[in-house]
Structures are given as C-alpha cells and as structure tokens.
Amino acid sequence: MAESGILVAPKFYYFKSLSEVEEFIQLHDKDEIVVLDTLHIQLQELIKCRHPERRLSQELLSEMAEQHLSGTHPASYGVWVYYPWNKHLVHVLPESEFIEVRTNRNQYKITPEEQQEIGQKKVGIIGLSVGQSVALTMAMERSFGELRLADFDTLDLSNLNRLRGSVMQLGLPKVEICAHEILELDPFLKVIVYTEGIHEQNIDSFFTLGGKLDLLIEECDGLDIKILARHKARAYEVPVLMETSDRGLLDIERFDLHPELPLLHGLIGDLDPQKLKGLSMEDKIEFLLPMVGLNALSERMKASMIEVQNSICSWPQLASSVTMGGGVAAEMSRKILLNQSTVSGRYYIDLDELVPEPIIQTTAQPMVEVTSPMSRVQVIELVQTAKLIPSKDILNEVHKAQIIEAAIAAPSGGNTQPWHLVFDGGNLLLIHELYYSQSFLDFNNLGSYLAFGAMIENISVASSHLGYHLKYRYFPNPSDPRIVAVCSFEPKSAEPNELLMKALYKRMTNRRIGNRVELEESLKRTLEALSESNKPARLHLVTDPKKMAELAEILSTAEMLLLLHPQGHHDIFNKELRFSEKEVLETRDGLDVATLNMSKAEILALKIASSRKAIEWVERIGGGEAFKKNTKKAIAASGGLGIVSMPFYSEESYCSAGEFVQKIWHAVTLAGYSFQPVTQFTYLLAREIHGNGEGYPEKYRKKMREMDSQFRGVLPETMGRELVFVFRIAKETDMEIRALRRFKEHMLISVS
Ligand SMILES: Cc1cc2nc3c(=O)[nH]c(=O)nc-3n(C[C@H](O)[C@H](O)[C@H](O)COP(=O)(O)O)c2cc1C
Numbered sequence: 001m002a003e004s005g006i007l008v009a010p011k012f013y014y015f016k017s018l019s020e021v022e023e024f025i026q027l028h029d030k031d032e033i034v035v036l037d038t039l040h041i042q043l044q045e046l047i048k049c050r051h052p053e054r055r056l057s058q059e060l061l062s063e064m065a066e067q068h069l070s071g072t073h074p075a076s077y078g079v080w081v082y083y084p085w086n087k088h089l090v091h092v093l094p095e096s097e098f099i100e101v102r103t104n105r106n107q108y109k110i111t112p113e114e115q116q117e118i119g120q121k122k123v124g125i126i127g128l129s130v131g132q133s134v135a136l137t138m139a140m141e142r143s144f145g146e147l148r149l150a151d152f153d154t155l156d157l158s159n160l161n162r163l164r165g166s167v168m169q170l171g172l173p174k175v176e177i178c179a180h181e182i183l184e185l186d187p188f189l190k191v192i193v194y195t196e197g198i199h200e201q202n203i204d205s206f207f208t209l210g211g212k213l214d215l216l217i218e219e220c221d222g223l224d225i226k227i228l229a230r231h232k233a234r235a236y237e238v239p240v241l242m243e244t245s246d247r248g249l250l251d252i253e254r255f256d257l258h259p260e261l262p263l264l265h266g267l268i269g270d271l272d273p274q275k276l277k278g279l280s281m282e283d284k285i286e287f288l289l290p291m292v293g294l295n296a297l298s299e300r301m302k303a304s305m306i307e308v309q310n311s312i313c314s315w316p317q318l319a320s321s322v323t324m325g326g327g328v329a330a331e332m333s334r335k336i337l338l339n340q341s342t343v344s345g346r347y348y349i350d351l352d353e354l355v356p357e358p359i360i361q362t363t364a365q366p367m368v369e370v371t372s373p374m375s376r377v378q379v380i381e382l383v384q385t386a387k388l389i390p391s392k393d394i395l396n397e398v399h400k401a402q403i404i405e406a407a408i409a410a411p412s413g414g415n416t417q418p419w420h421l422v423f424d425g426g427n428l429l430l431i432h433e434l435y436y437s438q439s440f441l442d443f444n445n446l447g448s449y450l451a452f453g454a455m456i457e458n459i460s461v462a463s464s465h466l467g468y469h470l471k472y473r474y475f476p477n478p479s480d481p482r483i484v485a486v487c488s489f490e491p492k493s494a495e496p497n498e499l500l501m502k503a504l505y506k507r508m509t510n511r512r513i514g515n516r517v518e519l520e521e522s523l524k525r526t527l528e529a530l531s532e533s534n535k536p537a538r539l540h541l542v543t544d545p546k547k548m549a550e551l552a553e554i555l556s557t558a559e560m561l562l563l564l565h566p567q568g569h570h571d572i573f574n575k576e577l578r579f580s581e582k583e584v585l586e587t588r589d590g591l592d593v594a595t596l597n598m599s600k601a602e603i604l605a606l607k608i609a610s611s612r613k614a615i616e617w618v619e620r621i622g623g624g625e626a627f628k629k630n631t632k633k634a635i636a637a638s639g640g641l642g643i644v645s646m647p648f649y650s651e652e653s654y655c656s657a658g659e660f661v662q663k664i665w666h667a668v669t670l671a672g673y674s675f676q677p678v679t680q681f682t683y684l685l686a687r688e689i690h691g692n693g694e695g696y697p698e699k700y701r702k703k704m705r706e707m708d709s710q711f712r713g714v715l716p717e718t719m720g721r722e723l724v725f726v727f728r729i730a731k732e733t734d735m736e737i738r739a740l741r742r743f744k745e746h747m748l749i750s751v752s
Pocket residue numbers: 409410411412413414415416447448450451454507508509510511590591676677678679680738739
C-alpha cells in the first residue's frame with residue numbers, strides 16, 4: 001500500500017515565442033489538443049484591478065495592457081499550463097498576477113495580507129462528499145496553499161445528487177475529480193491525493209509529509225478512521241473540523257490550542273481505534289450513536305434512517321446541505337487558519353431552527369387518559385359499593401401470601417399489571433386499574449381481561465396446590481366492570497402439584513430468536529388435548545412454515561400499523577417501553593428493552609422511532625417495513641404459531657380465554673419450549689370489528705379488513721370465531737432478564 005500521497009499537477013511551459021507554442025502542439029497530437037489563450041483579457045483585468053478608481057475605455061485598457069508587457073511578446077508572457085487529463089493548453093498570467101486577479105474580489109473580507117498568509121497553509125480533507133464541497137470552496141477562496149485529499153472511492157451515478165462531477169467521470173477516483181477541478185480553477189495550488197483513502201500505514205504521512213497539516217477536515221464515513229484521525233490530530237496538535245450535512249452540524253476540535261481536549265467533545269470517550277477493528281456494524285453503532293447525537297438528527301433524517309436497507313439503500317445527503325456544509329466549513333477553516341477563532345464545540349446552522357415555520361399540529365392526539373391510579377380508599381369504596389356476598393375466610397396468612405405471589409406472576413400485555421388485589425373477608429377481588437392499562441391497543445380492555453384470566457389460572461393452580469378449591473365469578477357487579485373477578489376458597493384435600501407450580505414461576509415471555517426446531521409430537525398431542533378439554537376455547541396450531549410466513553406478514557403488519565398510529569406510537573414510547581435500568585427499577589412495570597432481545601441496531605432504530613415527527617414522515621412515504629422485520633424473523637425461527645379463538649365476542653370470553661392461554665403457556669414451559677405472544681393483530685382487529693374501527697384512518701380500516709380475510713384464508717377453521725390471542729413456540733434457552741413485578745404491597749389491599 002502506498003504510504004504517501006501523489007502530487008497531481010498540470011505541466012507548466014514557458015514558451016519564448018508563438019512558434020514554440022506551435023512546436024509543442026505539433027509534438028502532441030495536434031488534432032486532439034485544445035489551445036486557449038485569453039492572456040489579453042486577463043491582462044486587461046489586471047489593469048482594471050490595479051486602477052479601481054478609474055473608468056478605463058477599451059482603447060486605453062488595451063494600450064495599458066501592451067505597456068504592461070513592456071515589449072515582451074505575449075506568447076512568452078506568463079505561463080502555458082498543459083492539462084494532460086483533458087489535453088488543454090491554457091495561457092495564464094504569471095503566478096503572482098494570476099493570484100492577484102483571482103482573489104481580487106475577496107477584498108477586504110479577506111485582506112491581501114490574510115490572503116498571503118492563508119496561501120501558505122496546508123489543509124487535509126478526508127472523505128469527499130461534504131469534503132469535495134469544502135475543498136472546492138476553499139480553492140475558490142484560495143484559503144490554502146497545499147491541499148491533501150483522501151478518499152478511496154470512485155464516482156457513482158448515485159453520488160451525482162450532491163457531488164460535483166459529470167457522467168463522463170463515472171468510475172473515476174473522487175480525489176482525482178476534485179483535484180482536477182481545483183487545478184483547472186487555479187494551476188498554482190498544490191494538491192496531493194491519497195487514492196487509497198486513509199489507513200494506518202499512510203495516516204502519519206498524510207499529517208506530516210512535506211510539513212505538518214495546519215487543519216484537518218474530517219468528513220469520512222469509516223468510524224475507525226474518524227477516531228484514528230482524531231487521535232493523530234491530537235497527537236500532532238492539529239485542529240479538526242467536521243461538518244455533517246444534517247441540520248448544519250459543525251464540530252470544531254482545537255487540538256492545536258488544547259491538546260488535552262477529549263475526542264469529539266467527550267462524546268465517544270477516549271476510544272481506541274484498535275478496538276473498533278473487526279467490530280460488526282451492530283457493535284460499532286454503540287459508538288456511533290453518541291457521536292451523531294441521535295436525538296438531534298432532523299426528523300426527515302430519522303425517518304430515512306428507519307428506511308435504510310428497507311426502502312432506501314443508504315442515508316440521504318442533499319446537494320443543498322452539502323453545498324452549505326462546504327461553505328460553512330470553508331468559512332470556519334479560514335477563521336481557524338488565520339487565528340481568528342479559538343472555540344471548540346458542536347454547533348448547528350439549522351435553517352429549520354433559524355427560519356422557523358409556524359408549528360403544525362401533529363396528528364397525535366393522545367386520548368383522554370386516566371391520570372392517576374385509584375387510591376386505597378377509592379378501591380375500598382369500589383369494593384364496598386359492590387355489596388358482594390361475603391365468603392368464609394378460610395385462608396391463613398401464609399397461604400394468602402402464597403396465592404397472591406402466584407397471582408401476580410401472571411403475564412400482562414406490556415407488563416402493565418393493571419390490577420389491585422383486595423382481600424375482603426373471604427373474598428379475593430381482582431380490580432382493574434385503568435391507569436396502567438389504558439391504551440389504544442387495549443381496545444375495550446380485552447388484553448387486560450385476558451391477563452386477568454391468566455391470573456385466575458395462577459390462583460387456581462396455587463390454591464389447589466395448597467388444598468383449596470377456587471370458586472370465582474367474572475364481573476360480579478355488572479354496573480362496575482372494574483371488579484373483574486371475585487374469588488372465594490373452599491377446603492378440599494390438597495393436590496400438591498410441584499410441576500405446575502414450577503411451571504407457574506418458570507413461565508416467561510421469551511423473545512429470543514434462534515433456529516427453527518420442529519415441535520415434538522408429544523407437545524402437539526398435549527396441546528390438542530388441552531384444546532379439547534377447554535372448549536369452547538380452541539387452539540389452532542400452525543407448524544407449516546409457509547402458512548406461518550403468511551400469518552407472520554399479517555401479524556407484523558399489525559405491529560407496524562400500531563407503531564405508525566399516533567395514539568399507538570404515543571402509548572409505546574410514553575407508557576410502555578423502559579429504556580434505562582433506572583426506569584425499570586423505579587416503575588417495575590412496562591417493557592424493559594433489555595427483555596426485547598433486540599440488537600444494538602434494533603434498539604437504535606427503536607430510539608429513532610420514538611420521534612413522532614419522524615414516524616409521520618415514515619407514514620407519509622409509505623414506509624415502515626423495518627418495524628416488521630423482527631417479528632417475521634422471530635416467527636420464521638419458531639416451531640409453531642398458536643392461535644386461540646373463542647366462539648363469540650364478550651369481555652368474559654376474553655377472561656376465559658386468558659385461563660386457557662395460561663394453561664397452554666404452562667404446558668409449553670413444562671415441555672421445555674419457549675413462548676412469546678404476538679398479539680397486536682387480534683386487538684387491533686377487535687377494534688375494527690367491534691369498535692367500528694374507532695380511531696383508525698380509512699386506510700387502516702381497509703387494511704384491517706383485508707388482513708382479517710387473509711388470516712381466515714390461511715386458517716379457515718377460525719372463520720366466524722373470535723381471534724383472541726396469538727403466540728409463537730420456539731426452542732430457546734430462558735432469557736436472563738425477567739420482567740419485574742410491582743411490589744405486592746403496592747397492589748394488595750385488605751379490607752378489615
Ligand atoms: C394479553 C397479552 C398480550 C401480550 N402481547 C405481547 C406481544 O404482542 N408481544 C410480546 O412480546 N409480548 C406480549 N405479551 C407478554 C407480556 O409483555 C409479558 O407477559 C410481560 O411483559 C411480563 O413478562 P413475563 O411474561 O415474562 O412474565 C403479552 C401478554 C399478554 C398477557
């Protein structure tokens with residue numbers, strides 16, 4: 001590998017006469033060479049520049065130009081510059097006069113002294129998207145003497161939305177295109193190119209060969225090179241500028257003034273570039289995240305990031321931003337090179353912020369929410385007004401505690417745990433706490449009721465184990481459905497069932513995604529038998545991969561629709577997800593992202609997706625496929641999909657279905673398989689069918705109806721039945737992190 005750059009330069013000729021010019025042309029291929037001689041016009045301009053106070057007539061100008069030559073033949077004045085890459089021979093003024101005229105209009109935004117000073121500076125640019133724009137702007141302004149350009153890439157057609165170039169240059173190295181353009185603008189500038197880009201072997205020469213850089217402009221994509229370049233810049237005490245063409249983000253790191261500065265303002269720690277070597281993109285994201293400042297991206301950029309590798313190949317860059325970035329970076333460079341600025345930091349030159357539009361109301365209209373949970377007093381009042389028939393209190397305190405322990409181990413959608421448990425004499429009441437569960441997805445509280453059913457099954461298992469027969473009734477007070485169930489206990493001979501008790505506590509939602517393992521026949525038979533003995537509930541087991549894939553498409557589309565829906569989105573990000581351990585420990589409910597089995601890249605996508613505005617863009621462009629991937633992958637890696645149906649719709653039938661689901665979950669756990677609900681479709685469908693699609697835009701309604709008939713097409717045996725729950729069964733090891741439960745003291749109330 002080349003360790004140093006290559007000087008790109010045209011050839012300079014100092015001909016003595018026109019015949020020498022002619023000779024040169026003859027020597028070269030005379031039909032191809034293009035000769036351009038505008039020396040006379042350049043001379044006249046020089047004269048004008050030197051006499052700004054005078055209005056010179058054309059004759060006088062010509063005369064003064066002649067005098068300026070003082071007898072020298074025009075052909076032998078100045079320089080003939082030959083550009084071998086396009087076979088042009090161009091006659092220009094001598095270097096000092098050329099510079100004088102070319103920079104004349106910089107005055108006095110740049111004084112001649114400053115121009116002189118900056119013309120000695122050495123600038124390095126790594127990465128030629130924004131980099132090209134900076135390079136060309138600086139070249140036009142003539143704010144360097146030597147430029148080192150590094151990029152290993154060649155020009156693609158898809159670069160031409162933001163890079164200056166032409167279709168004639170496709171496939172050529174970007175550094176070469178840029179160098180040629182600069183030298184065609186000003187043949188006296190010195191340009192060195194690093195066609196392999198920057199790597200460990202050439203980075204020192206890039207910084208130091210031919211004199212230390214005065215400034216580094218870092219615009220490359222490679223994370224390791226970004227870090228390495230900063231380490232080197234700090235070691236050589238070279239300032240670094242980076243413009244990121246989104247929201248006009250400008251980073252300035254003055255290692256020349258403060259060699260002790262942390263890299264990138266401390267956003268990435270003092271990361272060793274060696275550690276980045278061989279890291280997967282997934283792992284690199286951890287470092288990239290703080291570097292880009294995810295939340296600070298523009299909303300359209302966030303939306304685009306979500307679509308990368310779905311509907312678009314890479315993140316977008318616009319010519320307007322790149323051009324602006326070129327200007328901003330060039331201006332900042334000049335200030336740094338002329339010691340007119342000393343600051344380090346991160347800055348935004350964001351037009352949306354600087355020229356704000358009136359705020360457009362987003363479509364997210366969170367529904368009226370229950371703003372606080374019921375107080376103990378309110379719960380007790382609720383229970384007392386129900387005037388339920390008392391039952392004999394036969395449970396001792398230890399058994400009560402054990403039964404409650406089992407009850408609250410029950411699963412709930414989004415781990416909302418939407419309950420209070422009240423011992424009122426011999427009655428145990430299960431009270432629905434809407435504060436926790438109310439959400440767009442939990443249409444008519446159906447998911448909550450299913451969770452209550454699962455809780456009843458847990459109570460039943462535990463009480464039977466302890467020697468009690470459980471009696472229960474759903475919705476004992478028809479005028480207040482917040483009392484979901486009332487339980488009472490009767491003595492019976494104990495039926496210790498260690499296995500079921502073990503399953504009850506071992507049960508978990510396992511979101512791991514591994515390889516598909518066929519379900520054993522014995523498990524299928526167990527599930528069939530369960531289905532038989534729990535009529536009218538029914539379990540439909542699908543193990544055919546093709547059918548599973550068809551259902552996966554529907555189930556994952558529902559997940560996507562929920563996330564794109566303003567209220568669904570609001571719920572997911574404001575109520576359901578817990579991104580930090582602190583949040584998890586404080587609330588002890590909701591979905592801990594650590595239990596979602598997501599890669600770093602997926603968590604990143606989720607964080608990006610938390611921006612409602614970004615999601616509105618995703619919706620507007622008809623995107624969102626990214627949100628389907630995980631579920632599709634999970635289902636493809638499963639041995640089977642289970643669908644629980646009931647003969648008809650009622651709140652109570654969801655409760656009963658919950659008992660059945662929990663029995664299945666325990667059986668699957670005992671058989672050594674893992675279980676994950678995939679339920680959005682069922683509850684969104686219920687909203688469409690039983691709630692007249694309330695809250696759905698028309699296109700959602702249409703889509704839900706379509707998906708309903710597609711689903712029934714794959715599973716005709718569910719036709720006419722209520723779909724209440726869907727889950728996948730796989731063969732994964734248990735997750736290390738379990739979903740927490742709120743402390744039972746917070747949900748248990750005893751009415752004395
Ligand atoms: C009605 C209901 C719907 C659920 N839907 C989903 C789902 O769509 N996706 C998922 O991963 N987990 C789902 N879950 C699982 C819950 O998130 C999980 O039970 C809760 O976080 C507690 O964790 P655990 O089951 O490991 O105890 C659902 C659970 C219930 C009861």
